Amino acid sequence: MNYRTILITALSCALVACQQTPTKPHAPNNLVTQAPALGAPVAVYTTAKNTEQRLSQGTTLTFAKSVQPSEGEISVFVNPHKSFQTFIGVGGAFTDASAEVFAKLPQDKQQELLTAYYDKEQGIGYSLARTTIHSSDFGSHSFTYIEEGDKELKTFSIDHDREFRLPLIKQAIDAAGGELLVYASPWSPPAFMKSNNNMLKGGKLLPEYFESWAMYYTKFIKAYEAEGIPIWGITIQNEPMAVQRWESNIYTAEEERDFLKNYLGPIMEREGLGDKNIVVWDHNRDLISQRANTIFEDPEAAKYAWGIGFHWYETWAGGTTMHDNLYNVAQSFPDKKLLFTEGTNERFSRDKYQHWPNAERYGHSMINDFNAGTVGWTDWNILLDENGGPNHVQNFCFSPIHADTRTGELIYTPSYYYIGHFSKFIAPGAKRISTTVSRSHLLATSFQNDDGKTATVVMNQSDDDIAYNFIVEDKEVELTIPARAMQTLVY
Template sequence: MKNKFLGLGLLSLLSFSALAQQEKNAGNAYPAIGSKVQVYTTADNSKLRLSQTGELTFSESKQPLETEFSVFVEPKKTFQTILGIGGAITDASAEVFAKLSPVKQKEFLNAYFGSTGIGYSIIRTNIHSCDFSSGSYTYVKEGDKSLKSFNIDHDKKFRIPLIKQAMKTAGNNNVTFYVSPWSPPAFMKDNNNMLKGGKLLPEYYQTWADYYVKFIKAYEKEGMPVWGLSVQNEPMATQIWESCIFTAEDERDFLKNYLGPTIKKDLGDKKIIVWDHNRDLMNQRANVIFGDPEASKYAWGMGFHWYETWAGGKPMFQNVQKVNEAYPDKKLMFTEGCVEKFDATRFQYWPNGERYGEQMINDFNNGTVGWTDWNILLDEKGGPNHVGNFCFAPVHMDTKTGEIIYTPSYYYIGHFSKFVRPEAKRVSTVVSRSQLMSTSFLNADGKMVTVVMNSSDKKIAYNLIIGNRKTVAEIPAHAIQTLIY
């Protein structure tokens, strides 16, 4: 009996496997009857925002009825290991951050990266300019094929200081930081323009590969360790902003013959992400690149965005699953998503938050290891953006009042990022009714996390069932909950 109580006192230090073995030896099922469940809720038409709304208790479970709503979790069935959850620090985000008062800057950093906030653990940034910059720029003089003029002085005013502060707030060793280009310099492209698509000229393949290396080395010299990079942001989109077209074969050959060998030789083990575009064409890109052993050996995995709905139709979540099935040795990373077409009357528009919840649950359930939102901060106009492509961010600043605006999207993301920590493993989770969506994770500290979302117009009572144990929870209409046990 004494040993049993000693074991209970050490539960917070045990991994789930050790816990499961201990309880098996004691003749009990996990979780134990009487174990507590902490519930956090965010709900429309209420003041609930990541609010702790209850403490539940597990009891014995019997066969659930068809008339009941149930969430079934099987902790013995685990899947991918989670890399992290976070967002992008763009020029726009950094420029807006600089306009916040020192008190508000501290509040903002803690809200995203602090232990009292939602705990972001991934940061993405752009290699020179993108649409969410105040203007187009590069790190070299136009026409400098030798790259002798390369410097990152532009970024030292706004972007680098914010990235450093974000990393410090999160704990310098607790952030996965990766970088993405939107376009090579104009002189390297066949349209002689950083904007409106165009292609990288063959004579600049090696020069462009060297450019990535110089950027990463320069950022690391500033004290920002770079985990990895993507080859090209949205390589099949001719945009009015910085963009560059790579067919699947183009990207395969650039990776295989130039970028991959150059990164390996000059930087060692940096993770390279291919595609970095929408779910619609990701399977074809995977087949071409991952199907080539020489290209595939340089690719850590595939990045994807959520904008495939631009052409009509619904999100193509199943395409993520199909890549995961076909290439299980490759990782999947959600690299960008935001609510498009900014409208200042919709800062608190609830479906924007629900979009995040639906996307994140589906992406994780289909094998995604990391999830990266787009701009972490924009102003009250959805910018700055040098081509007028204004969008929403989870957090905005009203530059007229100096106030920070937290949107529903911030809280929906937080139901994952605050509680699902790097090194967590996804756990088998299924719902019995389509009104609910759910996913679960086992954190490295042994804590289980189940996220449940209700996008219906009615509150729902549901069973959380694990083996022969259950607890009964209630989720409001248009709400998201995180249960920790």
């Protein structure tokens, strides 16, 4: 079954991107937003396991007057009068791996991929993107933008990125309608700047290179913007507490705080880049509160920090995802933003392209992250090959879309559609509004867009079809969500 065809023919809902001033994520602003009228339509889009439904539009329902639900019924409640954080987007990362694979595709498949991700009508309308400052593990090799030992950065050049990465980003921006929020993250400083003289396997930035490394970010931003790629902001360091076998670099909370306030922040301002957003941490939810406490409680560091980024890999230790830590940060520092900067399904295997739990991991994370106050959500690689790479240390993973470079085929995984239940229907500038469920079998979140349209995303985590009441203020519709499914209700 060609699910790509289903997506294109079934959907015509395009949302207009807009920008509003963010509100504090921890408490409602209590502004009255638009509530549906009696008889107003509700469009339902569904993706379900063991069916052909992939972002498929079903019968349009209409709101009736609600009645008191019983305890035996299952309900989703939306209060449009309580709104929270402002949404900035959903998207994925432009890695060297993605760009290298993209370049191997025939032109028609390249266009299909761009449409699938970035077109707001025929695709899922990505509006957010991350890229790397020189290399990460996802690419054919390690590299930097300078010659080894060049402390003065006289040899700085992004020529390496001109072959694959820059063309992909430019085409994606065009496919997105000319605007895409792009931010960048480093995995490691050049080897000579580090305590272990190696871009891989951890190590720390040496004090004598603090200024040079801070200048490196500014040169990257200016070089990309000279190419017509606006850079919204940067994160200071990808995964600063993980010694990886690939590009990595360690900062304690105090070290990241001091680098930000004494070097990166002031140098960005001096170089005319004070309007760029700086994101701290960029690692898992487990230690996020300690990093936030250390940096945000220091006024001289906090003034340079837009917010804090996080990943979903804290489950490596055997536990569950730790969304309560996000609530803690949002409540403790309501003037700082939460941004999901990376998540991917690890341990690639071709026989798991359609592995449904991979998609459910996205749905679970996205709903819980947004309900905790997260303003944007960034997947990892937008495209990988039939081996889950290229990756120069064999850290092969899944992406929402894979390309079989032997045949030119694009393979759409369920994760692509689960992400699309958010990115297609929620536009930048949307406000999250109060949403709760009466049974833990379901998860739900809602956002109201600037045009007054609201999207409520509901996820069924159970193996059974569930009939539920969807109640918005004093109106309701009755519907059923299939087992192991995601629905978006647009009204």
